[in-house]
Amino acid sequence: MKFATLLCAFIAGFGLSYGQLPKQMQKTIDQVRQQYAPDRRVAIFQIEADENGILTGKTNLPEAKSDLLQKLSNAGLKYQDSIQTLPAAILGEQIYGVVNLSVANIRSQPRDAAELATQALLGMPLKVLNKDRGWYLVQTPDHYIAWLDWGGFQRMNQADFESWEGAEKIIVLSPYTFSYEETDADGQTVSDLVAGDLLKMLDEKGEFYHVQYPDGRTAYIKKADARPYAEWLASLTISEDKLVGTAKRMMGLPYLWGGTSYKGVDCSGFTKTIYLLNGWVLPRDASQQVHSGTLVDTDRGFDKLRPGDLLFFGTKAGETTAEKVTHVGMWIGNGEFIHASGKVRVSSMNARAPNYDDFEKNRFIRAKRLLGNARGVQELKAMVN
Structure with missing residues (x-):
């Protein structure tokens, strides 16, 4: 005392x-x-x-x-x-990583039963921050932080990571395909692949690219399914028509909470994937994407919207409650927007249309335009070493 x-x-x-x-x-x-x-x-x-x-x-x-x-x-x-x-000292020099699966599932906690937070595509670079048993806390290029198990990526030191990043790559452009042990599309597969995956280019052999995975595996990919990454990147010219075309190519994809790939998408994962395949990296979640671009005036209706504009939905602010953005879709014109809700589908804001979505219209908050003002967005061309 x-x-x-x-x-x-x-x-x-x-x-x-x-x-x-x-x-x-x-x-x-x-x-x-x-x-x-x-x-x-x-x-x-x-x-x-x-x-x-x-x-x-x-x-x-x-x-x-x-x-x-x-x-x-x-x-x-x-x-x-x-x-x-x-990064934690337990990681040593291996504080870098590269995704090693066609689609890696990244979770909110270090366990298999945890909520799916987001996904990362093959070849995506990661920062490794911490470790918990066989799980690693990683940060994706859009800065999202969550947990990935050891089998989902290849850990690297700085020298190996810089070597991988500086190597010539190919990008997969077909929604779904495979790589093979030999130049034989009827032969043994090495893995599945989805659009957006990146692999190291070794050489070309006939109608195939000879490629290497981050963990050193080698395989062959049909040229019809991929393209040299630098060539693809240089050819990109983002536009309203291309955004709509990319979005419609994903019609019917299943809704998957945390999904950002052709294996399944949530609402913001869908809009993120649309823009990624056109060369732009959006923030991960709808509540983050809403801070990108510039506001479009929708006070008197939707006439001023352009294809590619993002529409945000949720709960409007009240006297004692804050605004809560919980859903996002993309305007495609003719009074319609495309979004992931149950599956990727097209809905209308026109009450007379057969696909009118009364639920979403009643919780519409605002629209943002990215084309012409990419505030809050990273361009892939600017991220190339």
């Missing part, structure tokens, strides 16, 4: 009563988190302070940690830094 009394008096002597120290530190932590990592889907800043001023937790943002420590020092708050900066 005497020690506790003396401790309280000691802290009070510095202008802080017992219990105020962690509260004041936590307030500063929350301010830094809001500045650097407001969206926990794309950044990690899980830091806490205990009653002794010991800072624990983890972050993948060294600049945010540095700013936090500086702010605490400036405020005269004594702390002990026990924050783990990711």
Whole structure:
């Protein structure tokens, strides 16, 4: 009791009563988190302070940690830094990765039964942040952070990763196909493939490309199913017609929560895939995509919309409730939009149309245009080494 009394008096002597120290530190932590990592889907800043001023937790943002420590020092708050900066030391030099399956399922937690958070295509580069048994916390090029099991990707050190990234690639353009052990489409398969997959080009042999997987496997792919990546990228000219054509080629695909591939899509995974196959990388979720592009005026109806515009749906803000964007589709013209709901399908905003979607129209929030203003979007051409 005497020690506790003396401790309280000691802290009070510095202008802080017992219990105020962690509260004041936590307030500063929350301010830094809001500045650097407001969206926990794309950044990690899980830091806490205990009653002794010991800072624990983890972050993948060294600049945010540095700013936090500086702010605490400036405020005269004594702390002990026990924050783990990711990538974790347990990973060693292998803090890079490349997806090794046609479609890798990335989950919200490090277990098979966890919710599917997103998907990544073969050849996609990853940042590896942490490990939990046979699972790895990874970050995709659109900054999404979630868990991937060891079999879904090839871990690499910086030299191997840069070698892979700098190698000539081919991109798969057929919705579904296979690679083969030999130049024989009736022979033994190596794996399945979907549109958007990337493989290292080794050489050409007749009607086949000779390719290599991130883990070193080699195979052959029919030229009719793929194209040299650099050549494909140089040929891209995104347009309203091409976006609509890409979207309609996915008609009937099953809805899959977390899906971003021809094996299944959710609503934002569908719009993301449309734009990806036209050379643009959108944010992952509808609530993130809504911040891209520029607002289209829909106050008097949908006459000002253009094909390729994104339509966002959900719950509008109320007096005591915040807006919640939960669904997205893409305008295709003639009063219609295409979206993943049950399956990829076309719905109309016209009450007289047979495919009128009263449910979606009543929860429509706003529309955004990306063509002409790609704010919040990455272009693949700008991401090439």
